[in-house]
Amino acid sequence: MAHLRAGHRRTGFALLGAFLVLLLGGLIYGLTRDLSDLTGLASGAALTIISVIAGAFALGWFGLVLTSYISLSPNKLDSRGQIVSGVLVGVLCVSVMAPFAYVANAAVTTKDLVQTVFKKAGSDPDIAPVADPVKDPWNGRDRVNFLLVGGDGAGNRVGVRTDSMTVASINIKTGNTVMFSLPRNLQHVRFPASSPLAKHFPNGYMADLPNGGLLNEVWQYGNDHPEIMGGPHKGPRALMDAIGHTLGLKIDYYALINMYGFVDLVDAIGGLRIRVDHDVKWGGTFGTAGTIKAGTRKLSGEQALWYGRSRVGSDDFSRMGRQRCVIGAFAKQATPDKILANFTKIANATKKLAETNIPEELVPAVAELALKVKGARITSLQFVPPEFWPGSADWPKIRVAVSKALQASVRPVRQKLASAPSASPSGAASGAPSESPTTSASGQVTAAPGATTSPTPTPNDNKAAKSLDEVCGL
Incomplete structure (x- = not known):
């Protein structure tokens, strides 16, 4: 307009026309995408x-x-x-x-x-190359399995202790997701024949140690023994093999999240809104640093971390229930508008806390899949007592439960006729007969064959996968 006012009509109309063309093109692109x-x-x-x-x-x-x-x-x-x-x-x-x-x-x-x-394709020989990351990023499969690991790499420990291990099995077409949570104290896991550890531990990981051989030790063992694993930094592969064999699934990719870096990520999106069913004491000596009060709360990064980690007055299985609710809350509440508004903070936090073997070429496909998951149904199954005992796991039973949960995830949701179940992270108590637990010297809970049912520290109804919206009140 200034050029028109100054008498430069040709220049003014050319600039105005170019502006209108760009504006119209932008509107058409935005409205059709x-x-x-x-x-x-x-x-x-x-x-x-x-x-x-x-x-x-x-x-x-x-x-x-x-x-x-x-x-x-x-x-x-x-x-x-x-x-x-x-x-x-x-x-x-x-x-x-x-x-x-x-x-x-x-x-x-x-x-x-x-x-x-993210690494370039081909940098990890354990990862199958992606032939066409645009047209067929998942190599023709209808489901992809991600291992989500919460790593506790505190300064007073050597290496990384994988305290939270969850497999997210995602239907590529619908985004419907089943989350399988495994206890950190699951003992003596087996390895597939393709793993170097299968020959080293034919009867299960550290099977000669009645109170040892925990799942959360496998990652570090793989890193500490390159001579067995066939190369350095093979801890992720060792854990993927163990968990995949346990569930009867092929674990495609993993993502390790440093739990202390998770604080910055939650703060970057403005905190998480979570329903807290019972007071949770955290930090200090036996929970003296603070208490997260029961009720629907907006938790800061530090509070969300301790909500998912505290065992004061509870146990590992209760903590697993809260952890899946934190993961579900983040998946639902990290909306595109929050990500755009706090993008720089989120990017800086993610660079500090994440490690993954997802190739860089798959990032667009993973982003598209994440959008599907956000609007899809997420269910969860925990392998905890009384159905599954970490000290004497029934491996075939675990695989059958996984198969049933995956089949259920693709079926239409039926309207419930009964009253709504408990929405606590751990669910309601199961009344089915089960073997009662015994506690080892290391604090492990194991099953006593032939015994009658005895209540676990945390009641769990884990016979079938549950909707996270239902269980966590998201």
């Missing part, structure tokens, strides 16, 4: 293009505003008018450049995040 279409922009090449285009638009708008101002001959104004108009034009330049600068910065930050956290 949804969030899943935008996930393809998460690749490194696309992010580079976005940052360059955003930078070019920022400079273009700056040049347009400046030339428009000059075309109006500001030198004809008095000194005061020149100062005021110059300041206003400067503010206008910053205003029109700011959105494009934000987009360019977000693209550069995302690219840095992707390249920091």
Whole structure:
């Protein structure tokens, strides 16, 4: 308009036409796309293009505003008018450049995040190459299995202790997800014949130790014994093999989350809203640092961490129930608007806390799958007493339960006729006959064959997978 006012009609109409074309093109693109279409922009090449285009638009708008101002001959104004108009034009330049600068910065930050956290395809010989990451990222399969590991790498410990282990089995078409939670004290897991540890532990991991051989030791054992595993940093592969063999699933990828870095991630999205069924004491000596009161609470990162980790007045199995609720709450509440509004904080937190073997080429496909999961049905099954005893696990029974849970996840949801069940993280007590537990010197709970039912420290109804919305009140 400034060029038209200054009498430069050809230039003015050309600029106005170009603006209208770009505006119309942007509107058409925005109205004909949804969030899943935008996930393809998460690749490194696309992010580079976005940052360059955003930078070019920022400079273009700056040049347009400046030339428009000059075309109006500001030198004809008095000194005061020149100062005021110059300041206003400067503010206008910053205003029109700011959105494009934000987009360019977000693209550069995302690219840095992707390249920091995710590895290039072929860097891990244990991961099958992806033939076509665009048209067929999952190699023709209808389900993909991710191992989500919560690692406790505190400064007073050597290595990483995997205290939280959950497999998310996702239906690629629908996004329906079944989460399988395994107790950290599951003893003497077996390994598939393809694993080097199968020959080393033919009767199960550390089977000669009645109170040892815990699942949360497998990762570190694999890292500590490259001579057995066939190379360095094979802890993830050892744990994937053990858990996959236990569940009867092929674990495709893993993601390790440092529990203490998780605090920053939760704070970055503004906290998590979680229903707390009972007071949870945390931190200090025997929970003296604080108490998370019962009720629906907005938890900070530190509170969410301790809500999922505290065992004061409870046990490992109760903690597992709370952990799955934290994971479910994050999956539901990390909405696109929160991610965009706090993107830099989230990216910086993620770079510090995450380790994964998901190849960089699959990032767009994983992002698209995550959007499906957010709007899909999430169910959960925990392998805890009284149905499953970690000290004397019934491996075939576990695999049958996994198969039933996966079959149930693809069936339509039926309307419940009975009253709503308890929504505590651990569920209601099961009245089915079961073997009663005994406690070993190490604090392990094991089953006593032939004994009658005895209540566990945490009541659990874990015969079938439960909806997280139902169990956690999400």
